[in-house]
Amino acid sequence: TRSLVLQVDSGFYDDKWHIVYGGRLDHYSDFGNQQTPRAGIIYHPDEQSAIKLLYGEAFRAPNFLELASTTTTLNPELITTYELVFMKQARNWKSEMVFFNSHWRDRIVLDNFSVATGDFGNLGSNQSKGIEFSVNWVEDLWATDANVSYVKSQDNSANFDFDGFPRYIFNWGLSYKFPKYQSEIFMTNQVLHDMQEGSILEHVVEQTN
Secondary structure (H helix, E strand, C coil): CEEEEEEEEEEECCCCEEEEEEEEEEEECCCEEEEEEEEEEEECCCCCEEEEEEEEEEEECCCHHHHHCCCCCCCCEEEEEEEEEEEEECCCEEEEEEEEEEEEECCEEECCCCCCCCCEEECCEEEEEEEEEEEEEEECCEEEEEEEEEEEEEECCCCEECCCCCCEEEEEEEEEEEHHHCEEEEEEEEEEECCCCCCHHHHHHHHHC
């Protein structure tokens, strides 16, 4: 695998506005080249705040098992993400709110319509959208961070909601430093709510059967 990454940050109007753009070019010996562009507009109302509108693409290359088990050509899974971000920071704390919408296409799953058993294929597209809020606080030896998110996912091809992620996720962490001993103790907690066991593939198989 060979990769080339380019990112440019251009500031305007006393750096209150920024335009960031660039992308990544990856060459895989298994299937060739893959391009993933990125772009964004950032506005700073003041020195402690930022509003960002971001666009980005990412991909997942097929792994060895998927390539070795498939008689047809597999393309990478592609994810396109749009984000609206609000950030605020002070001397010892930072907060962030993110609205996001992701489109996942050319999903690599077992192809039940293939004549070869165990074949994988690029089938369908999904969409996930939601909101996430996070806050970080640091004061001398203490630090804490927390975030909460809501995500709704949908299979656009079969037109049903799927449980790609827990509907609600809550994370909280607390840490304390011991400078004398050059050490730190921390505690983390995570709550997953409205989470279903099983996979997208199981639902697809049920729908197919």
